Amino acid sequence: MTAKTETNVRKLPPCRAACPAHVNVQGYVALIQRGKFKEAVEIIRRDMPFPAICGRVCFSPCEDACARVNVDQAVAIRGLKRLVADIERETGRIKSEPIPKKYGEKIAIIGAGPAGLTAAYELAKLGYPVTVFERMSETGGMMRYCIPEFRLEKFVVANEIAYIKDLGVEIKTGVEFGKDITIQTLQDEGYKAIFLAIGTQLGMKLNVPGEDLEGVINAVDFLRTVNLGEHVEVGERVAVVGGGNTAMDAARMAKKLGAKEVTILYRRSREEMPALPHEVELAEKDGIKFYFLVAPKQIIGENGKVKAIECLRMRLGEPDESGRRRPIPISFSEHQYEVDMVIPALGQVAETSCMPKELLNKEARAPSIKVDPATLETNMLGVFAGGDIATGPASIIEAVGAGKRAAVSIHRYLQGIDLRSGREEVEETTWVKNWGYINKKERRYEPPVEKPRLSFEETREYLENLKQHAMFEAFRCLGCGPCAECLANLELCEGDKAVVDETLCIGCNVCAVVCPFGAIKKNEKEIAQVNEDLCKGCGICAARCPEKAITMKKLPNEKILSLALAIVKG
Amino acid sequence: MAEKKVGAVLVVGGGVAGIQASLDLADSGFKVYLIDEGASIGGVMAQLDKTFPTNDCSMCILSPKLVATGRHPNITILTNTEILGLNGEAGNFEVKLRKRSRYIIEEKCNGCGLCAQKCPIEAVDMYNGGLSERSAIYVDYPQAVPLKYKIDREKCIGCGTCYEICKAKAVAYDQQDSEATLKVGSIILAPGFEPFDAKLKSEYGYGRYPNVVTSIEFERILSASGPYGGLVLRPSDGEIPKKIAFIQCVGSRDYKLGNNYCSAVCCMYGMKEAVIAKEHTPTKLDATIFYMDLRAYGKEFDAYYNRAREEWGIRFVRSRVASITEDSSTGNLFVHYVEDEKPKTEEFDMVVLSIGMQPPKNVEKIAKVLGIELNKYKFCETKTFSPLETSKPGVFVCGAFSAPKDIPESVAQASGAAAKAMSIIASERGKLVAVKEYPPERDISQEEPRIGVFVCHCGINIGGVVNVPEVVEYAKTLPNVVYAEANLYTCSQDTQKLIREKIQQHNLNRVIVASCTPRTHEPLFRETVQEAGLNPYLFEMANIRDQCSWVHMHEPKEATEKAKDLVRSVVAKAKLLKPLKKPEISVTPVGLIMGGGVSGMTAALELARQGFEVHLVEREKELGGYLRKIYYLLEGDNPKERLDALIKDIMENDKIYVHLNAEVTEISGFVGNFKSKIKHYNGKEEEVEHGIVIVATGATEYKPTEYLYDKDPRVMTQHELEEKIAKGDFKAKNVIMIQCVGARNEERPNCARICCGQAIKNALKIKEIIPETEVYVLYKDIRSYGFKEDYYRKASEKGVLFINYEDSRKPQVRNEKGKLEVTFWEPVIKQEVTIEPDLLILSAATIPNPDNKRVAEMLKVPLTKDGFFLEAHMKLRPVDFATDGVFLCGMAHSPKYIDESIAQACAAAARATTILSKPALEMEGIVANVNEDLCSGCRICEYLCPYGAIEMKQKDDRLVAHVIEALCKGCGACGSACPTKAITMGHFTTEEIIAQVKAALLEVKA
Amino acid sequence: MMELENFNVVCFMCNWAFCQEEMQIPSDLNIVRVMCIGRIDPAIILETLEKGMDGVMLVGCKPPDCHFIDGNLQAERAVKMLRKLLKLTGLETERIKLLWYSPTDEKTFAYYAKKFLKEIKEIGFSPLKRGAPKSKLLVNVLAAKNAASDFRLRVLLGREKELTEGVNVYGEKFSVEEFDALLDEIVTEEFVRHKIHVLTKTEPLSVKALADVLEMKTANVLRHIVNMRRKNMIALDHVEGTTPLYKALEVK
Known part of the structure; x- marks a missing residue:
């Protein structure tokens, strides 16, 4: 790694820094405040192509980082994002014009999931001819096939991918890597760089007797089949094994498809469940039953069909490397649940059979491709890999981040630029360093979404009816960054700054007291000094300075006065 | 007395008395802790505009003393400090103190005043008598010492502004009160007084009528630094008054209020305020003083009174004002009083109440902590022959705390108390003081100016x-x-x-x-x-x-x-500055005292107790002076016994050389190095060397030429009466006393001060011996100031008749066919009355010693018009002469009572000690230099020098001027007048001054 | 002609409080955007009034949603002080309005703007409007403006939050009521002093003359003059008969 220098550290507001794709949250929220919903979407698209998708299913690390929690509660960023994306879609997306090709080097991207599509999107924007190869008939990867309709509508996915296509990205579906094409054939066809983003498709097995019985179907397969629109026979009593989001989706899907009773069996307790708490709540709302501290021992069949699942009771031991307490079976605790369908939902693994052996990571427990985490280079020159295939199953937004990184690496690779040097690092910054300074308050108004994570059915109606509320919610943004960098183009947004006249300042410290951001401190001369990084230009100090020693660069008192008096004089 | 003694003194109270005592002690080699409950020193004097009778600016004369105290290496000033407890005994006390927080770190505060300027909170400014506002963070006045700000915790809202803007970081809101214990050898109490609360005299409407102000407030009104910038204005509407009434004795001589004593200073300051008010008013101002007795008893005071009346046209009305009412529409005041038995009402624009002195507020606490006794008015109890001593050994008192008194007497008492405080720890002199050492001086003679x-x-x-x-x-x-x-x-x-x-x-x-x-x-x-x-x-x-x-x-x-x-x-x-040497002169640690009366003896004893040898020269064949003629005292002490004891002490003290039947005939030399010839009447002459001189030559009784004195045996003076009574010869049914004989007349305008007391003393004695004897006292004003007022009241109660006469209607005394007839105007019944007394007693004035002129010439010191010795400064240097090393005390200064003479004698001893205690005196380096080659010997300089610092010396075959550096004050009068430019002034050479002036006028090309 | 003149109302608006582009606001209303409504210096408001503005509206975010934590509350404090000052001037305090607005408000901003304009129209044109004769009122508003520009009121305003919400430097609590009472007192004092200053700027005046104008007791006027002399705001000019006359000094 190159030494961290001040120039390549990019200071971002906490929300943006927390986002793997570094989406300009502050910018689009600022635009929402002004009712500029379409412009807000544009801002999101600068950083990633899936505003509507992430507005629905992102686990929103931005909200976890939001500085507003220090005052009351985080801004409902995800809800806002979804809102603007939906508004745009409904009012008719402006069809994006294909981007003229600036470069001649063809790029092949394997896998039309979030990582691959993002890389394609970014590279197309740079002016490269990009072709995406997808094994399935529809693009979107897990977004399309794994997330149920009730969480992420197909047309939403299609719409966002259409946007990418409109930019001039070529997408070839039904082309299977390792069979129809290989690295070699692609290179032969003149592709100068290849990005492998095939994700993880295989559901993990239970590895217990009876897994072959009729009625046992892996969650990934189950959801994919449903999403493909094919008929799936759902039992009356279904057991879903596992505690992740996929388990929740599968359980809820089974219920929606007609199962009378759906039970989730999880070997640890509720606290250890990897699913988002909100998803768990929704599952409970749907009537899903939960059994904790149970692990399947075998699936009991009758006539080749599932009859029951036998489980062992577990207790929790010491935490393992994941930090969660390790489940330990309790002897002779076998018991059975009468079910006619078992859906293992234990996570996914990559299907690496199609991969050249030299790309594989031999050290990893799960099959994956070995990449440099910063540049996403593989062992093969010109071949990059990212997304779940490199990291193991993760989130959409992480995949988007990987796609963006890959695009940068590929661009640099193709242009002969060092892949690492001067690459931006991101550091979080916020204007208030000492939050103890600010009194916590109660949140006065409800956000446009009741909680940051609602199911989409609930959110949709809510948001549709409450654009005003969305604007209001956006107002809650404290604007941590020095400038919103948005399209609002308001003069004031460019960040006014306080200036101290040292000959007038007597050091009374009133400015420091009234400054909401701790941006003014007295210097060694006992004179007020403005830290421009922290100064947000509100001007309260200028209004209060007893000696009138503080003025604002852009909006001094005289200017306010002349603006105000313009009508009187006229 | 403690065995282990401590060479430090605690002075309680930072008024002018405490300051003077501290300076004298510190200058004599003792460590001083000066504590004051207030935030700065200076006391009431710092509030005054001008001082009587010289009309000096009060702050101007006080401020150098404040600065000197603040800078003195041996004085530690502890403000906001009070005494909590006292242990130990004379010579070795342990004092527990509490220092109240001022919320300012004194070491850091440099008095810049920014805090006060920016403090948003205002409070009533008591320094200005409540007539203006100050900030909640403040100093009493700009010249305050120490110049350390203080937060008025009552008013401060704690906004923190002062802390923030204080560049010196001196504000400390968390500062706590602290306690400390000090070891001192003796203690001097000078806590001063509390002005009378004029609200208690409700009939005068103070507090209700804005144009009724107290004399302290009026001082501030007069002051240029006061609320009205020195222009006299009515608080009700800011108009310049045309008519002001001064009401005397508010809170004094008031039996009903329990303040029967006379506050001793109000008559004078009332007159002074009236005079200054007229001076400060651009329009015509009528000033009327309503008084009972005009008590201008001090040195040169009556002359001031006369000027006030005649030159300044101040009207005096002898009447106690009954009440004051206000015309609410104009704010004018109606003064209701009785004159000639008739009720009168007069309208004034403004009324000033001459408020009296009361003991300090917390006096009972101080008394309890220190174990000292108070008198019935809660002033400190003292005795005639020990006026500076409290009832607790080692604890001394001075200033208004022992009795109401004016500044010069307070200052004299302060020096006196310093002498007393030193004498018990004389062995510890110099042990606790800091001596500063400097590095060797760099020779810059070869260097270019840098x-x-x-x-x-x-x-x-x-x-x-x-x-x-x-x-x-x-x-x-x-x-x-x-x-x-x-x-x-x-x-x-x-x-x-x-x-x-x-x-x-x-x-x-x-x-x-x-x-x-x-x-x-x-x-x-x-x-x-x-x-x-x-x-x-x-x-x-x-x-x-x-x-x-x-x-x-x-x-x-x-x-x-x-x-x-x-x-x-x-x-x-x-550029032209040159290094100057500070001349040092040695000191002969011996005193010479002229006069063996009570003052001279006291001074001699005090000096001897400090460890210095003293020559006491008395003209008479025995010691005692005037005191010999006193047989009894008002206050009851036995003067004869005390005199004998005093003489015994003198005779037994081996440091005192008594020269009886002798006088000093010649004195030469200068401070530290005097040489005198003492001539004994037996013809023997001896020469002594000494470092200082104290003039205590006393005064004498006037031999009347009026009222048939010396012509009729029934007419005699008070002294003669006293002797008669003492010898048991007194027998009379009718006695008339006439006051002011030989005093307050054209020849001698000033009051003889002690005659009223004498008359009351003798009248009371007569009433004691033969109660039915009628005693008439014909007086102009009864001047029984201070606690003597009690005896005046007592005499009245005993039936002594006091009848006022005016100069225009002096009593007539005739020998009508052998009958002694006295006719006088009775102002109450308004008719002439003739009485045939058995005895007519004349209260003859005390007049200066006829020898004073000779002594003054010998010492080159001045006399007053009356012929008493004139001190260096009437207010602040009452026992010093302008000539260094020469001091005065007792009746040589002016007529006074025994206790006052004793206090002054101690004071003179203390002042002398500041010189005698030093092995050598360091003089100011800025002195005149004579270029002998240029000197023509014209003697102009010798004539011009106000300090006698130039003497002519024979050099080779001609006369040249020679500067006595010890006497030279560097004024430059000689240098500017020298026709041959032979004299130059150090640090102010002609070249230096010309260079400075030239540069000031012309822009120098760099 | 007065009737033909428009009403002039300025609306100082927080950049964040309201951003709808298509505001249906009356044309008489001039909007001046600032970053935060706490930005508005009280002296600015008084100056706009002095120059003849008929009404001043301040629009900020509803608490606690100020972008700058509590800039809106700072504005509220300033308005509180301004009202105190305005009351002393005799100008209708209703000419200043502080509105806390948020997009969730049922009413549109235009509704409030119109309402305020209506209120102002009911009060009528500002007596200080262009062309109006110089009046006692102008002196008052000038005095109020100068008072609001002076250190004393500004520093108190600046410290109000600290004092009333926290504790003072001694750790004591200061209630809002106590502070209010203190402010009342000081606002009055400063107003009177600055009024004296304004009045004596053009010609030297006596205590009595000032008392007549100020409708105050002469004794109180004198006290203020004493205080102003201490602060170098005024000096004795000359004496006429027995009456001293004072003239204002330039304040640094």
């Missing part, structure tokens, strides 16, 4: 008006200036260190500070350069505050230019 200029911002005092950085930059361009910088406060401790460093670093050999006034700060900076190895006279100041930023507050540009001019001119002078 000048360093330090320009002070003085917070915003200067920096707020003058562009200080610009002045610094300008200074750098001046010739020979090698270094210049700006300081926030050039006087602060750390800047002193910095100046020393810069002197070393840049090899400076002249230092200039452009800041405030040399009057207060020059000694500090001189010391600083001396600490850096430079001669202190290589320092010079430019006053860019008083002469620049203050007077040109509203013209910052011009002020900056002027500051440059001032700096430039001082730089021009500094």
